[in-house]
Amino acid sequence: MEEHVGQPPECMRMVLFEEIYLLKRLLEDLKGTVDGLLEFVEGRVTSISQDVEALTDVVNIKIDAITTDVRLLKRAVVSDTANNRPSSSKVKVPKPKPFGGARSAKELKIFLWDMKNYFQAAKVPDGEKVFITIMYLVGDAKF
Template sequence: MSSNTKARVTVLENILGVPAKGEQISVCDRLDALSAETAVIQNEISDQRDVVLIHVEELADALDAQGSVARETQSQLETKIALLNRAMCGLPREGEVATKVKVPKPKPFNSARSANDLENFLWDME
């Protein structure tokens, strides 16, 4: 047997495994068995990939739902904060008109400045 043939046989034995003593299986049969095992493994991997993809899609949907709930909650909280800020600053709400109460200024005292007149003025006010 040439060295090239020995090298090839060694490569095949590494791939297929060393035959047991007295085993009479051809290389083609061993390659077919290995191919069948590979196909089974590929199918299992494909099935597992499909399961993982389904779980990933479910998680993405759940995250989207949680994100929309969080955005809605944030919007409600921002509205409450804006109302609280307006209340603290005394600003009117949307659509309301700010009303100011007019308080008249006191009239100046325009009469004589005697103590009797002042006392009479004060008694009249009671």
């Protein structure tokens, strides 16, 4: 600078030194602020990482519990399905006698009682009982 403009006056030199000193102070303050922000961000990242690990542990515990429940339910369904399968060793349920429409309350009661017991022993679903009962009506009872 001195080569191009010449020697600056002493007061100008003092101002320049003061400005340079102030700039150095500002840079040091800025560096301190940046360092403080860096420490704060690192602390938050560490805290968040710990929170994520804790949540991951909780989620894994929940997943394990749900998996266990699903396994138990599968076993129960398989067991229930196996118990309801028809097998050749089960007793054959005798079919009820058909009802011909006799005008006797006693015969009607016997027929209805037989049908009820047949449905219970054969484990017939409710939706099929009426149709099966109709198949056991003969003669005038069909009308």
